[in-house]
Amino acid sequence: MAKNVKAPAWLKRRIEDAWTIPTLDVLFAMLMLLVMLPHAKADNPSDPPPGTLVVEIVWPFAQDADVDLWVAAPGDVPVGYSNKGGLIFNLLRDDLGSYTADILPVNYEVTYSRGVVDGEYQVNVHLYRNRGATLPIKVVVRVKLNQNNSTRLLHTKNVALETQGQEITVFRWDMRDGQEVAGSLHDIPRALRPAIGPM
Secondary structure (H helix, E strand, O other), X not given: OOOOOOOOHHHHHHHHOXXXXXXXXXXXXXXXXXXXXXXXXXXXXXXXXXXXXXXXXXXXXXXXXXXXXXXXXXXXXXXEOOEOEOOOEEEEEOOOOOOOOOOOOOEEEEEXXXXXXXXXXXXXXXXXXXXXXXXXXXXXXXXXXXXXXXXXXXXXXXXXXXXXXXXEEEEEEEEEOOEEOOOOOEOOOOOOOOOOOOO
């Protein structure tokens, strides 16, 4: 014979409260969704870190000029103020000159690469606008290579922009297997920026 089993008091309360069971069902469903959602993967140590090649330019803050950095990687589009990203390089800072409300008194532009592919790299600077009308604009250009948790200065050069609209090819060089090809550095002029903007 079957005995009448008395339900415990806590179970009786759950059955009597109309909101308890649906609330618990919703909470359980949310918990299951949270468990099943894709989680962020840990960084793979073999992935190249951002900023493998870092190209930066600096010019005097006292000169109210908009100097633009243009870079090109093998098989990619040129990257600069009007095209801030390509497959390899990204322009992280487009400095418009000292008239902007910067926290630090420095004119500075920088691009980072995601890895290094074999082929020719190029760095140009362009005087987009010179509100201060003081010439020449002296620009320091640096190229750094970040590999194996260390940074190495590949190239540095001081150039002078003499006229508004002038574009100077500062560096062109080849990379192979993550290293600069010996003897490949030159500065044969080649324009990178599109022919737009004030001249």
